[in-house]
Amino acid sequence: MLVFGSAGAADLVVIVSARAPVPALRAEQVADIFLSESHRFPDGSEATPVDQQIGTAPRDEFYEKVVRRSPALLRAYWTKMIFTGRGQPPREASGNAGVKKLVAENPGMIGYIDRSALDPTVRAVLTVH
Template identity: 45%
Template sequence: MKHFILGVAIFAMATSAIAGVDVIVHPSNNNEIDEGTIKKIFTGKAKSFADGSKAIPVTQQDGSAVTDEFNSKVVKKSSSQLKAYWSKLVFTGKGTPPEEAASDAEMLKLVANNPNLIGFVETGKASGDVKVIKSF
């Protein structure tokens, strides 16, 4: 029983290791982007930024701590709810889920090189090559 309780405590600490999530865009993106707009972009309900330029969401690998944190805090859905949501849209031909980056480093590289991308990284991981527009 002691080992079980210890295991649960360690798991709880490990899953709460992510302090937060920073939503990032290319430094040239000067659009005002609020939480509602971010959610719409990542759920396929918005396809462009306020200035009319294309908005392309990029998420991180399913099951990663930063992705789980983003889904919970921003999209307000669990990983399984989001999978079901995207499955329905794909099946009906009404949407395509965001592409995935393998890590914070890959996300930073992708967003730094494409002014249409919007993504997220663990708080504090953003470099000067991207702009943090919102922290959760």
Template identity: 60%
Template sequence: MVKRIRLGKTRALAALALALAAAGAARAELVVIVSARNPLPALSGDQVAAIFLGQSGRFPDGAEVVALDQRLGSNERNQFYSQVTGKTPALLKAHWSKMVFTGRGQPPRELSDNAAVRRLVAENPAMIGYIDRSALDASVRPVLVLR
């Protein structure tokens, strides 16, 4: 009977370890990116939040900015908004419902994945997006790293 209890505890500990590892793996290191042709050196978290919440339509140097989102429900999108704005998906939906209803803005264009965001941002210096750090290449440049 003692062996069964120990085996049960061992299995429970192994399951807990796997669950914790999976939770850690789901949290990616995200980077906010602009085109490699954009001269912007960096942005603060507050500046990024203002852009992605429709409160600012310009980079700090005055150039127009167009924000691009990951697909609704993706881990990257949920993590990004949680870290940068402190908003849950439900609060974000409420924010954009109010912005659209009052005519003050439209939500960022939604793209399917990291590669799609990187490709569009690379093509246009006015665009900004966020991707998993592992998806970076020379066509884009990080202006904010989220940990």
């Protein structure tokens, strides 16, 4: 697993709604959901990913460490997926608060936020290292 040495970087966590039945996920499972390779959680329920905005540090860190793709590789991936009709990129929300609000209100959604933004409305299912 990639570990970056930037001491100022916040810990990211992958979150689901506190009402979702998902206890934990592996990085590979999260990557598959965010790359449209899988549309379901391990229990079979629908999984809809929510991204932070393009160009933000949390988004870049998430994709580098969990999905293992740079912003350029991710753009190329989605261009191909859209062109071939095999998928659409996740919807975007604005910052930790936007992602947390959407995910908290929708048990089928999954997103990522800074650990410091966690509250009882959402549950961390993976810590990004």
